[in-house]
Amino acid sequence: SSDLTQPASVSVAPGQTARITCSGHALSQQYTYWYQQKSGQAPVLMIYKDTERASGIPERFSGSSSGTTATLTITGVQAEDEADYYCQIADSRGPHFYVFGTGTQFTVL
Amino acid sequence: EVQLVQSGAEVKKPGESLKISCKASGYIFTNSFIVWVRQMPGKGLEWMGRIDPHTSYTNYSPSFEGHVTISVDKSITTAYLQWSSLKASDTALYFCARPGTTASLIDAFDLWGQGTMLTVSS
Numbered sequence: 001s002s003d004l005t006q007p008a009s010v011s012v013a014p015g016q017t018a019r020i021t022c023s024g025h026a027l028s029q030q031y032t033y034w035y036q037q038k039s040g041q042a043p044v045l046m047i048y049k050d051t052e053r054a055s056g057i058p059e060r061f062s063g064s065s066s067g068t069t070a071t072l073t074i075t076g077v078q079a080e081d082e083a084d085y086y087c088q089i090a091d092s093r094g095p096h097f098y099v100f101g102t103g104t105q106f107t108v109l
Numbered sequence: 110e111v112q113l114v115q116s117g118a119e120v121k122k123p124g125e126s127l128k129i130s131c132k133a134s135g136y137i138f139t140n141s142f143i144v145w146v147r148q149m150p151g152k153g154l155e156w157m158g159r160i161d162p163h164t165s166y167t168n169y170s171p172s173f174e175g176h177v178t179i180s181v182d183k184s185i186t187t188a189y190l191q192w193s194s195l196k197a198s199d200t201a202l203y204f205c206a207r208p209g210t211t212a213s214l215i216d217a218f219d220l221w222g223q224g225t226m227l228t229v230s231s
Contacts, residue, residue, distance in 0.1 A: 033217040035154075042204055042221035043154065048214055055219075086154055090216035095171045096156060098144065098216075103153035 002026045002094040004087055004101035011107040018074040020104045022087030025068055030089040032070035034063055038083045046085075047072060074106075082108045111135035113143075113205050113222035120228045121195050128191040129225045131205030138186040139163040144218065145179060145190045146204040154204075160188060195229045202226050 004024040012018040022032060032050050035043035045054040047063035050070060060075045074081055087101035116130040131143060144159040158169035160179045167179050178191040188205055203225045206218035 031216065035218075037154075042224055043206075043218070044221075045214075045217055045219045048209070048217040048219075052213065054217075084153075088154075088217075097159065097168060097170075098156040100146075100154040100156065 002089065002091045002096055002099040004089065004099055006085075006087060006101040006104045008102070009105045009107065011109050012074075012077050013109045014077055014079060016077055018077050018081075018106065020072045020074075020085050020106065022070045022072075022101045023068055024089075024099075024101075026089055026091050026094070026099070027065060027068050027070050030091055032063065032065055033088045034070075034072045035086045035088065036081075036083045037086065043086065077108055079108050082106060111220060113207060113220055115203075115205060115222040115225045118226040118228075120230070122231055123195055123197055123229055125195050125229075126191070126193050127195060127227070128189050129203060129227070131188045131190075131222050133186045133188070133207070136207075136210065139183055141207050141210055143179075143181065143188040144206050144208070145177075145188075146206060146218075147173075148202045148204065148224075150200065150202075157190070157203075162186075162188065195227075197229050197231075199227060200229050 034047040037043040050065040051063045062073045064071050085104045114132045139162045142159045145157040147155045157173045158179050160167045162181045162183050180189045205222040207220040209219040
């Protein structure tokens with residue numbers, strides 16, 4: 001199965017570290033990509049190939065992956081980081097060539 | 110400037126047809142697929158399908174195959190998403206996006222349109 005599961009919501013105080021997970025069997029064999037989507041806007045690519053920051057993305061955003069779980073970490077959370085976050089994979093073996101995670105609503109307390 | 114610009118918001122009635130567009134500029138249009146992504150109100154992102162602008166080859170998510178048609182006119186660097194008979198459940202925000210143009214980014218969407226809001230209501 002290519003299903004990707006994320007926590008529905010994560011909340012963290014400013015300056016703290018936030019971790020958003022993405023779980024799915026396919027993650028053990030595919031790279032994970034992460035997007036940030038602010039209200040009413042198009043998604044923005046944050047992390048590609050599990051760990052690489054996309055162009056212009058602040059260093060406080062990082063990615064990691066182990067087994068069937070990928071993690072987006074925000075170190076030193078800022079108010080502007082409040083958004084929805086989605087993981088994504090490409091799985092040419094499955095019926096859905098691209099699969100998005102269920103999405104996490106991230107709130108800065 | 111490298112960008113995807115989508116057509117404006119639409120309000121339609123059930124049973125009507127519709128074609129929305131995604132105009133690409135600033136890069137070689139035929140070098141990258143274009144994908145369409147649906148976001149229903151308050152919900153997550155769903156991949157609908159993709160098209161190769163060079164060959165017009167398409168493949169669709171099983172969730173959308175038979176209900177929408179993706180096409181392209183490479184002479185005007187524009188991709189389209191089309192419905193022949195809309196339903197209320199098609200109400201959503203629709204994005205076009207482009208996978209990256211380097212090997213590292215080929216499976217990631219590094220360029221997005223601004224979205225087209227479709228409302229289907231009687």
